[in-house]
Amino acid sequence: MEFFERFAIPHPSAPIYASMVAIALTIVAIIAGLTYFKKWGYLWREWLTTVDHKRIGIMYLISALLMLFRGGVDALMMRAQLAVPDNKLLDAQHYNEVFTTHGVVMIIFMAMPFIMALMNFVVPLQIGARDVAFPRLNALSFWLFFMGAMLFNISFVVGGSPDAGWTSYFPLAGNEFSTSVGSNYYMIAIQIAGLGTLMTGINFITTIFKMRAPGMTLMKMPMFTWSALITNAIIVFAFPVLTVALAMGTMDRLFGTHFFTTNNGGMDMLWANLFWVWGHPEVYILILPAFGIYSEVISTFARRNLYGYKSMVVSMVLISFMSFLVWVHHFFTMGQGALTNSIFSITTMAIAVPTGIKIFNWLFTLYKGKIEITTPMLYALLFIPLFTIGGVTGVMLGMSAADYQYHNTMFLVAHFHMVIIPGVVFAMLAGLTYWWPKMFGFMLNERLGKLAAWVIGISTLVAFMPMFFSGLDGQARRMYTYSASTGFGPLNMISFVGAIGLAVGFAIIVYNVYYSVRYASRDIGADPWNARTLEWATHSPVPEYNFAIVPHVKSAEALWDAKKKRHILFQGDYEKIHMPNNSGVPFIMSSIFFVWGFAMIFSMWAVAIIATIGIFACMAHRSVEIDHGRYISVRKIEETETKLRGAK
Amino acid sequence: MKELFPMKQIMGFVFSLMLTVVALAVYFLNMSFAMGMTILVVTAFIQAAVQLVVFMHAGETKDKGAIYTNVYYGVAIALVTIFGTLLTMIWGYN
Amino acid sequence: MKLDHSLPLEYRTEEGQLKILGFWIFLGAEIMLFGTLFASYFTLVDRVGSGPSGAEIFEITPVLIETLVLLTSSFTIGLGIHAMRLGRKKAMLSFFAITLLLGLAFLGVEIYEFVHYVHIGAGLQTSAFTAILLTTLGTHGLHVTFGLFWGLFILLQVKKRGLTPETANKSFIFSLYWHFLDVVWIFIFSFVYLKGMM
Numbered sequence: 001m002e003f004f005e006r007f008a009i010p011h012p013s014a015p016i017y018a019s020m021v022a023i024a025l026t027i028v029a030i031i032a033g034l035t036y037f038k039k040w041g042y043l044w045r046e047w048l049t050t051v052d053h054k055r056i057g058i059m060y061l062i063s064a065l066l067m068l069f070r071g072g073v074d075a076l077m078m079r080a081q082l083a084v085p086d087n088k089l090l091d092a093q094h095y096n097e098v099f100t101t102h103g104v105v106m107i108i109f110m111a112m113p114f115i116m117a118l119m120n121f122v123v124p125l126q127i128g129a130r131d132v133a134f135p136r137l138n139a140l141s142f143w144l145f146f147m148g149a150m151l152f153n154i155s156f157v158v159g160g161s162p163d164a165g166w167t168s169y170f171p172l173a174g175n176e177f178s179t180s181v182g183s184n185y186y187m188i189a190i191q192i193a194g195l196g197t198l199m200t201g202i203n204f205i206t207t208i209f210k211m212r213a214p215g216m217t218l219m220k221m222p223m224f225t226w227s228a229l230i231t232n233a234i235i236v237f238a239f240p241v242l243t244v245a246l247a248m249g250t251m252d253r254l255f256g257t258h259f260f261t262t263n264n265g266g267m268d269m270l271w272a273n274l275f276w277v278w279g280h281p282e283v284y285i286l287i288l289p290a291f292g293i294y295s296e297v298i299s300t301f302a303r304r305n306l307y308g309y310k311s312m313v314v315s316m317v318l319i320s321f322m323s324f325l326v327w328v329h330h331f332f333t334m335g336q337g338a339l340t341n342s343i344f345s346i347t348t349m350a351i352a353v354p355t356g357i358k359i360f361n362w363l364f365t366l367y368k369g370k371i372e373i374t375t376p377m378l379y380a381l382l383f384i385p386l387f388t389i390g391g392v393t394g395v396m397l398g399m400s401a402a403d404y405q406y407h408n409t410m411f412l413v414a415h416f417h418m419v420i421i422p423g424v425v426f427a428m429l430a431g432l433t434y435w436w437p438k439m440f441g442f443m444l445n446e447r448l449g450k451l452a453a454w455v456i457g458i459s460t461l462v463a464f465m466p467m468f469f470s471g472l473d474g475q476a477r478r479m480y481t482y483s484a485s486t487g488f489g490p491l492n493m494i495s496f497v498g499a500i501g502l503a504v505g506f507a508i509i510v511y512n513v514y515y516s517v518r519y520a521s522r523d524i525g526a527d528p529w530n531a532r533t534l535e536w537a538t539h540s541p542v543p544e545y546n547f548a549i550v551p552h553v554k555s556a557e558a559l560w561d562a563k564k565k566r567h568i569l570f571q572g573d574y575e576k577i578h579m580p581n582n583s584g585v586p587f588i589m590s591s592i593f594f595v596w597g598f599a600m601i602f603s604m605w606a607v608a609i610i611a612t613i614g615i616f617a618c619m620a621h622r623s624v625e626i627d628h629g630r631y632i633s634v635r636k637i638e639e640t641e642t643k644l645r646g647a648k
Numbered sequence: 649m650k651e652l653f654p655m656k657q658i659m660g661f662v663f664s665l666m667l668t669v670v671a672l673a674v675y676f677l678n679m680s681f682a683m684g685m686t687i688l689v690v691t692a693f694i695q696a697a698v699q700l701v702v703f704m705h706a707g708e709t710k711d712k713g714a715i716y717t718n719v720y721y722g723v724a725i726a727l728v729t730i731f732g733t734l735l736t737m738i739w740g741y742n
Numbered sequence: 743m744k745l746d747h748s749l750p751l752e753y754r755t756e757e758g759q760l761k762i763l764g765f766w767i768f769l770g771a772e773i774m775l776f777g778t779l780f781a782s783y784f785t786l787v788d789r790v791g792s793g794p795s796g797a798e799i800f801e802i803t804p805v806l807i808e809t810l811v812l813l814t815s816s817f818t819i820g821l822g823i824h825a826m827r828l829g830r831k832k833a834m835l836s837f838f839a840i841t842l843l844l845g846l847a848f849l850g851v852e853i854y855e856f857v858h859y860v861h862i863g864a865g866l867q868t869s870a871f872t873a874i875l876l877t878t879l880g881t882h883g884l885h886v887t888f889g890l891f892w893g894l895f896i897l898l899q900v901k902k903r904g905l906t907p908e909t910a911n912k913s914f915i916f917s918l919y920w921h922f923l924d925v926v927w928i929f930i931f932s933f934v935y936l937k938g939m940m
């Protein structure tokens with residue numbers, strides 16, 4: 001019995017018990033469903049063992065949407081709690097847990113996989129490749145992320161949620177002040193997912209460097225691919241910092257070291273420092289792919305080449321480097337001297353310059369364009385003004401002297417939501433709508449899509465603009481309630497209404513998916529948007545080998561020029577195509593990682609050691625195994641192509 | 649037998665040994681902190697470069713550009729991280 | 743499988759080239775990993791709490807042995823790759839075996855060093871300084887340990903399957919890893935030990 005006590009939740013409540021039951025029922029339902037419909041084999045063969053970048057992309061997408069739901073519920077709970085003064089919906093401890101999981105889930109388990117989803121699906125297609133450089137590693141990346149996410153998500157029903165904020169600052173997150181296993185979950189689950197992300201970074205840089213279609217020089221790459229390249233470069237250099245910080249945090253919590261403690265020489269500020277050395281690049285990891293998506297969407301629907309291609313590339317390269325130079329702006333108030341703060345204030349303001357250049361490039365692309373307002377375009381147009389609000393307030397926060405006033409108030413919360421929602425979330429929704437026909441072979445309904453875009457756009461303003469004001473009035477972030485005399489009540493009520501609006505917007509999107517699955521036409525051709533880049537040159541949905549013949553590229557807008565200037569993309573005859581074999585090892589290895597993580601979290605050393613051995617066994621297996629892949633024969637290609645109305 | 653021991657690599661090895669000996673000077677001789685650090689920085693980075701060029705063949709294929717960019721970028725950011733951290737946590741801390 | 747015969751064996755397949763570049767990028771990440779450890783080390787080095795400082799516990803002899811052993815192993819694996827490119831499988835295997843033995847020797851000394859530290863009251867939990875010292879050294883040491891197993895696997899594969907584009911590719915990548923560990927050690931040697939004993 002004593003053994004099981006550790007899994008109890010330290011701070012239970014009725015909703016948590018209800019969730020437990022709901023989770024148990026869902027698991028039972030899934031297992032029963034798979035068994036009843038005899039889908040286990042299908043699931044294993046087609047999904048769990050797949051190494052196809054398109055399927056991996058779709059799995060990322062599904063996970064991201066699930067996590068969006070989870071994070072969204074957290075958000076609604078918080079806004080509901082704060083909607084009126086002295087509310088008793090959540091107590092302080094629950095509120096702490098909810099804002100912590102909200103932050104982690106949204107950044108690490110929603111936004112990250114969402115960009116991974118789109119990068120996975122789109123980048124190989126845009127560069128005319130058959131897959132990524134290391135398909136199996138790609139599967140491993142996904143499954144590590146997925147297991148990390150699952151591990152983090154069970155925290156609130158097994159052992160207790162982390163409650164020290166998504167930044168998990170020490171000493172609060174140390175053993176002294178966080179006595180439950182919650183912060184262990186934070187350290188270990190993010191570590192596992194982060195390993196997957198790092199591998200993705202390596203994989204995509206190699207892919208983009210080495211696997212472009214003939215003729216596609218670096219300066220002829222589509223802008224989304226450029227943004228993916230830069231993003232992955234940031235990932236490769238930023239994530240190891242997180243790895244180290246988390247490892248040190250884990251050791252403090254599990255092995256009694258003194259990295260971040262307040263005695264025996266430990267230095268709690270070092271955690272904040274390392275966290276943000278990773279953390280600021282991380283926000284650019286999120287925003288750059290979004291910029292890439294907007295570039296594609298804007299030039300497609302303004303029917304013009306992107307204005308200032310070169311300056312777009314240069315500004316991204318600058319951003320990638322500068323994003324490593326500004327991290328201290330997240331803790332100006334921690335006690336460094338004026339000189340240090342000034343240096344980082346200046347770098348912070350400097351990084352707004354390349355960001356501004358990009359905004360102007362989009363505006364110039366729109367200027368004189370034949371603008372067609374589709375759903376993705378609507379998101380892009382909403383993004384520009386809203387994101388500017390977020391960016392400008394960011395520059396305000398970046399002035400260290402002024403930041404003493406704003407820091408850790410709702411003003412800050414408003415800033416980052418005004419950059420992340422219009423910047424990242426709108427881009428994800430735009431990208432999802434834009435590439436949906438390529439993924440699934442039918443389009444989402446435009447009327448519902450635009451309705452959702454408007455609802456979400458307006459609700460974003462309603463939800464977050466009031467926070468600028470309540471923040472300036474002194475409302476601190478992460479406070480679970482306030483008294484009526486503060487006067488924050490009305491502003492928070494408005495925010496709550498905005499939050500409901502956002503929920504409604506997402507509900508419309510869900511309904512749109514349902515509606516379009518049922519009623520949308522399947523006869524849409526390969527290029528329903530009249531787009532410009534290579535992914536639209538192959539069928540929708542895409543055959544497993546992507547392109548029957550490898551395209552030859554002459555310009556940055558390869559497909560557009562093929563349509564307008566009669567460039568020939570596909571020449572020659574079919575040849576047999578080499579494809580990688582599926583493999584169950586990534587899934588199995590990641591599952592062992594899950595066990596390892598769980599064991600670490602609960603200090604069950606024997607299990608942890610066995611799992612470690614299991615992980616190494618998987619690697620050893622990989623080392624000795626011989627796998628030359630397989631070939632798709634010319635006849636098979638011909639068959640597939642005819643079936644997909646084989647335009648050659 | 650001789651072909652198994654190329655001159656370039658032997659020279660590289662001898663050179664690293666020499667650099668190690670020079671670095672050891674900071675231990676055996678008496679010198680100021682600044683002087684010692686200068687010697688260590690110089691010897692360490694030259695040694696790293698020797699490894700990179702002589703032993704790791706960093707520049708032998710057409711991926712040379714990508715490889716060097718990657719390494720320089722990594723080193724630059726690592727240095728920024730190290731010095732930035734020292735600036736915030738120690739030198740510039742009140 | 744396309745073969746390009748103008749290149750050394752390890753680069754001959756397209757897959758092989760991808761793997762080599764991918765591994766270089768991984769090493770870029772490793773630079774950052776150790777860079778972060780160094781940043782933390784320099785921050786915490788004087789924060790010894792009630793424990794000993796570096797100058798009190800470092801000893802030059804084991805450190806010198808470790809350095810020489812690892813430097814030599816980096817040299818021998820370089821010769822191994824050279825032999826591989828000449829197609830001299832036997833010589834290559836000997837050089838790899840020597841490398842691994844040297845690696846083992848390094849590890850032996852390092853373990854001795856760790857035991858010694860703990861013995862004289864500089865354990866993982868003693869102070870921020872000892873924690874980051876042992877973590878930095880330990881991270882490098884774990885890399886070496888991993889390398890020993892990895893190298894052994896490759897050695898056996900070359901022995902069994904001969905020098906094919908795949909085994910050559912694996913061997914080359916392993917050599918990159920091993921050289922990189924030597925580079926990291928040079929920095930540990932200079933900025934942890936020598937600086938600490940200066």
Ligand code: HEM
Pocket residue numbers: 167283284286287329330331348349351352355390391392393394395396397398399403406407408412415416419420423424
């Ligand atoms: C125009 C460029 C930007 C500038 C100058 C800027 C500046 C800042 C500053 C100074 C802070 C810290 C304020 C404080 O703690 O008092 C901050 C916080 C934050 N920013 Fe930005 N920012 C910019 C763009 C972005 C972007 C594009 C994103 C994300 C996609 C982002 C996400 C965040 C987040 C998540 C935080 C808060 C983290 C926390 O404490 O929980 N920022 N920003």
Ligand SMILES: [Cu+2]
Pocket residue numbers: 279280283326327329330
């Ligand atoms: Cu920042």
